[in-house]
Amino acid sequence: MTSGLAERRRARSLTLFLIAGALAAIAAVTVAIESRGISGSSSAGPVLPDIEETIGGAQRITITSAEAAYRIERGQQGWAMRDRDDYPVLSSRLAQLTGGLEGLRYVRRMTSDESKHQRLGVTDPREGGRGILVQIEDGRGALLVNLIIGVETSGTYVRRPDDPQTWSVEGDLPPLRDVASWMDLRPMNLEPERLARVEIVPAEGRAYILARDSADQPWRIASPALAALAQSSVTATAERLTQLQPIDVRTAPAIQGTPRARVRATTFDGIVIDAELIPSDDRVWVKLVARANAPEQEAAAVALNTPASDWAYALSDVEVEAFAPPLDRLVPGAQ
Numbered sequence: 001m002t003s004g005l006a007e008r009r010r011a012r013s014l015t016l017f018l019i020a021g022a023l024a025a026i027a028a029v030t031v032a033i034e035s036r037g038i039s040g041s042s043s044a045g046p047v048l049p050d051i052e053e054t055i056g057g058a059q060r061i062t063i064t065s066a067e068a069a070y071r072i073e074r075g076q077q078g079w080a081m082r083d084r085d086d087y088p089v090l091s092s093r094l095a096q097l098t099g100g101l102e103g104l105r106y107v108r109r110m111t112s113d114e115s116k117h118q119r120l121g122v123t124d125p126r127e128g129g130r131g132i133l134v135q136i137e138d139g140r141g142a143l144l145v146n147l148i149i150g151v152e153t154s155g156t157y158v159r160r161p162d163d164p165q166t167w168s169v170e171g172d173l174p175p176l177r178d179v180a181s182w183m184d185l186r187p188m189n190l191e192p193e194r195l196a197r198v199e200i201v202p203a204e205g206r207a208y209i210l211a212r213d214s215a216d217q218p219w220r221i222a223s224p225a226l227a228a229l230a231q232s233s234v235t236a237t238a239e240r241l242t243q244l245q246p247i248d249v250r251t252a253p254a255i256q257g258t259p260r261a262r263v264r265a266t267t268f269d270g271i272v273i274d275a276e277l278i279p280s281d282d283r284v285w286v287k288l289v290a291r292a293n294a295p296e297q298e299a300a301a302v303a304l305n306t307p308a309s310d311w312a313y314a315l316s317d318v319e320v321e322a323f324a325p326p327l328d329r330l331v332p333g334a335q
Contacts, residue, residue, distance in 0.1 A: 047104040047158060047169055048145060055098055057138040064125045064133040067177040081183060085251040087311070093182045096174045101134075101145060104171035110157060112165040120157040121150025122166055132176045133161065149173070185246040187288055187308045192239040194267040197222075200237070201262040203277075205326035210238040215268070226331050233330050240323050241265050241275060244286065246313035255285045255312035261324035270294060271301050277324060278312070284320045285312040 060082075061072040072089055073082040079094055080086040110120060123129025125148075136145035150157040150166075156173070159166040175181050193215040201207045211222035218231060219238045241263060259276035266272050270293040278285050290304035315323065 045106060046102075047106060047147070047167070047171075048101055051102050051144065054138070054144045055102070055136070058136050058144060059139045060137045061097070062133075062135045062137075063176050063179075064135075065177045066125055066128070066130060068179045069125075070179045070182075072182070081179075081249075084179075084183070084249050085254065087183050087249050089182050090184060093174055096172075097176075100171050100173035101136075104158070104169055104173070107155075107168040107170050110166040110168050114164050117159075117164070117166065120166055121152045122148045122157050122159050124148060124161060134176065149176070151176075180245075180247045183249060185249055185313060187244055187246065187286070187311070187313050188242070188273070188290070188304050190242045190267075190273070190304060192242045194269070195239060195242070195265055196268045197266040198238045198241070199264040200324050202324045202326045203260045205328060208327045208330075210234060212238075221327075221331065224327075226327075236322070237325060237330060241273065244313065244315070244323075245319065246286075247316050248283070248314035250285070250312050250314075252287055252310055252312045255280045255287065260284070263324055269297060269300065271297055271304065273304065275323075277315075277320060283314045284317075285314050286323065287312045 059074050063070055063072075070084065071082045072079055072094075075086065077086075077088070079089040079091070081089055111117075117123045118130065122131045125131055125133050129148075131148040131150050134145055134147050134149060135143060138144055146160060147158050148161055151173075156169050156171065157166050158169050196212060198210045199207065200210070206224070208221060209223040210219050212219050219234045221234065255278055257278045257280050259278050261277040263275040264272060265275070271290055272293065273288060273290045275286055275288050278287060288308045290301045290308070292298045292301040
């Protein structure tokens with residue numbers, strides 16, 4: 001009886017050993033398959049392992065997303081926004097992109113199921129997708145970077161356009177969907193304290209004038225003779241010219257059309273600034289020109305015109321409404 005029990009125990013131990021061996025073999029095969037699927041990139045390594053050595057040869061950066069598409073190129077004068085008439089690009093933003101790409105690292109392997117790309121934000125923007133396509137070329141046109149990036153509340157994800165495999169990554173990238181963030185789009189270096197008078201011809205309703213006697217006095221509606229009910233609205237409207245935040249840019253001659261609204265501002269030292277809001281290409285653009293009323297003001301006018309008068313600046317819908325609002329928005333019921 002004892003001999004039979006021992007025999008059964010040996011048989012059970014052998015069975016367990018064989019099962020354990022089979023499981024280990026299956027695990028090894030699974031790991032091998034996963035490793036081959038990584039295509040030589042460690043799940044904890046850099047997404048662009050050679051970028052530090054090759055990025056110095058970059059000649060062209062193309063960013064494509066549902067919000068904007070733009071191309072940055074290196075020229076004799078440095079990096080510029082090629083499809084925005086060579087408007088200069090901020091070196092700080094270029095450095096942030098370079099550092100972000102160099103620091104981009106895999107966190108974990110995600111899906112290769114294309115039906116799940118939408119959830120991770122890595123669908124191809126050239127096909128109407130939500131992803132951000134980042135392509136950087138050298139002088140011969142060879143791609144140094146070719147990634148679709150998904151920036152979601154759950155994290156950041158990447159894949160290559162010709163590969164469905166998606167990865168979760170970590171890194172600090174600039175706001176790639178925002179073309180304006182690459183450029184210094186402050187049209188005029190003009191302090192609000194310099195403004196004395198602002199004449200506004202809105203798209204709708206009568207023209208009106210805002211004025212003040214000195215920089216430490218409040219703005220008032222000088223014409224027509226009305227009492228403003230909201231001083232903050234009057235001040236914001238009078239000083240809007242000094243606080244513009246454009247969303248895009250083109251050379252001034254590229255934007256033509258009939259102005260929908262006009263603003264003329266006069267400084268305390270007598271410089272006159274004319275601004276026109278012009279609809280074009282499904283956007284509204286502002287064109288600005290400063291002029292001097294006397295020879296001694298010429299230098300100050302030239303300073304304001306550089307670079308403002310050379311360019312037209314696209315404004316958001318919110319900025320357009322705030323730039324030249326109808327009078328009844330400042331004084332309800334005004335005619």
